[in-house]
Amino acid sequence: MNSADLGRRVGVPSTALFTDQYELTMVQAALKAGTADRRSVFEAFTRRLPEGRRYGVVAGIGRVLDAVENFHFDDEMLTFLREQNVVDGPTLAWLADYRFSGDIWGYPEGEVYFPGSPILRVESSFAECVLLETVILSILNHDSAIAAAASRMSAAAGGRGLIEMGARRTHELSAVASARAAYIGGFHTTSDLAAGFRYNIPTVGTSAHAFTLLHDTERDAFRAQIDSLGRGTTLLVDTYDVAEAVRTAVEVAGTELGAVRIDSGDLLLVAHRVRQQLDELGATETKIVVTSDLDEYAIASLAAAPVDAYGVGTQLVTGSGQPTCSMVYKLVARAGSADPAEPLRPVAKKSLGSKSSVGGRKWAARRLDENGVAEAEVVGTGAVPPELADRQLLVELVRDGEVIAREPLDAARERHIAARAGLPMSAVQLSRGEPVIPTEYV
Incomplete structure (x- = not known):
């Protein structure tokens, strides 16, 4: 991916309060305990696809990069946190200097994903990473749900025109994000002028x-x-x-x-x-x-x-019955200090039922059959097998706190068309079914 960002990011406000209070109280407790600086790896993934869906679509990566870049606490925010007694004085001082300084790897926007796919990997200190949880999930869960619905509609349309026209059926800011995600998923135009202005999506009406x-x-x-x-x-x-x-x-x-x-x-x-x-x-x-x-x-x-063309509103911007992807953001590895030379140790939640997860810093690759069609999503924590070395899915997005992977929205759109075409034909069936390829852990 190149560094060109053809969208308009003018006037982007701070995203620091697009979060849950417990993110900040965890930072306060970790600072007091002396564990806040421990080198950590968080991953965003989903344990299962929405019911009946055969693949997911990664959307919102570009918006996540904007959110990370604009995640900082200004004086007014810090005053609010102090007046509401959300965190103590030392934590407020730490937040005042907050800028994410770590690394982020992830599936490129428009790629498809499956249960367990490490869609986003965030690496830095525990405190730096944990603050980003809510805003990352809110973007990925919304945008990926819309893109998946759009992809299914695009497959059903069979090349006929698709117009996104759901602005009157959702929140005004969600409407812009929905138009962006729908374009990635295969829609051709939008009725929403704000989406056209911000993301250069063709507008009609x-x-x-x-x-x-x-x-x-x-x-x-x-x-x-x-x-x-x-x-x-x-x-x-x-x-x-x-x-x-x-x-x-x-x-x-x-x-x-x-x-x-x-x-x-x-x-x-x-x-x-x-x-x-x-x-x-x-x-x-x-x-x-x-x-x-x-x-x-x-x-x-x-x-x-x-x-010749379809105009879709309500069902698109609500994910056609699946408004979220149920992605989670979990700590999967951490060191005992901030020392980059100290080895990471895998950690994972081991709760009863379906909420357990797999520890370790992961890579992912897609194995193809003899015809070049995807046959498995392979996820591992050790060395990448030589035969999968050129099939790895994660790309570098942020290095040392600097965004390095912005790209035109059309690149994500074209990537999705290619990724969907590389799946087994049953992927685009509308009947309910399991993920079209399995996830294998190695």
């Missing part, structure tokens, strides 16, 4: 039903839109009678009309009827866009319909 209702007749509304936006615009044709609207649209715009949008009704039936009508009217190049509470299953059901 024309009009809603309100614009038609504003005018005395549907013809007047179509004429006004075409006069303003040109014949290549997209006209919304289901405010009143669809067949009449399509006829009027072609009369007003001519056969050069760019597209019509259908937002209600039996989309499969209506799309076929509209296509036939457009062709009979000579508008053979006019596209059909469908919206209306779509998800990957609805998109798949429209595979035989003459649809």
